[in-house]
Amino acid sequence: MKKSKLTFLILLLIIVFGCKNDNKKNELSNQINKNSASKEFLNNQPNDTLVLLDNNIVVFFEPNTKEIKELKKKHGDDDFYIIADDVAGYIANITEQLDLKKIKYITTDKMVVTFKKSGLSINKNKLESKWSILYFNKNGKIKIVAPINFNESDLNINNNIKYDKWYGKYDYTVNYGKIDDLSGAVVGYNISITKDSITFSGSGYQTDFYYLCNTEINKDTLTLKYNKTIEGNPFKGDLKLPLLKMYSKNGDFFIKSELVYSNENGKQINNNYVKALKR
Incomplete structure (x- = not known):
């Protein structure tokens, strides 16, 4: 009987302290989010999610380590690097134009991108290519294109600067x-x-x-x-x-x-x- 009571007491203590630790983790997580609220983007969300505070930003999706291995297996090493070099060339030209026009952009290999302002989420698994560009067009609608098809004149970007x-x-x-x-x-x-x-x-x-x-x-x-x-x-x-x-x-x-x-x-x-x- 005493042994049963002791076992019960130990389990009770584990549950109580476990709940306190969970509460501390939740408080810490909430505090991190509050501290990051003024930043341009939040990447301290779930490991595979990037949360953006601003719709006026261009997102460059790129493959992660696992996806790179899959692409090499699918295309072969030589063809993979040819494709990667072509994409890098297109993106270099695009970012040069974005820099000139003071348009914000970010590159990510995360699986999900969420726009906090609109609540819209995009899952990379549903895209045709692991290298894709995501942005809002002039009609306020989300657009996803390959780097070769990107046109910055279609962007819905408000830089608050009149040239x-x-x-x-x-x-x-x-x-x-x-x-x-x-x-x-x-x-x-x-x-x-x-x-x-x-x-x-x-x-x-x-x-x-x-x-x-x-x-x-x-x-x-x-x-x-x-x-x-x-x-x-x-x-x-x-x-x-x-x-x-x-x-x-x-x-x-x-x-x-x-x-x-x-x-x-x-x-x-x-x-x-x-x-x-x-x-």
């Missing part, structure tokens, strides 16, 4: 006068801003560069940052600093850059605001 007034081409020319009896020293600078790309170039006296740029907007000031060299001399400046700044005032546009010089009383002065002509 419309900046679209166009801007020119600034500086003439340093004659450097000898036969020739003069002239440099032309050009900034081109379209919805597809933003470039900054200079050509002429001791100047030859053509750069692809990223942009940031703060009120009436547009900041260009170096992305890559298209042609001409390579960029040797500080990548953390602005490549060029432009602001608008009363319909006019002014630029300044370490690379843009003006002729002031015969002296070459850089990094001062000068008026650019928009065309």
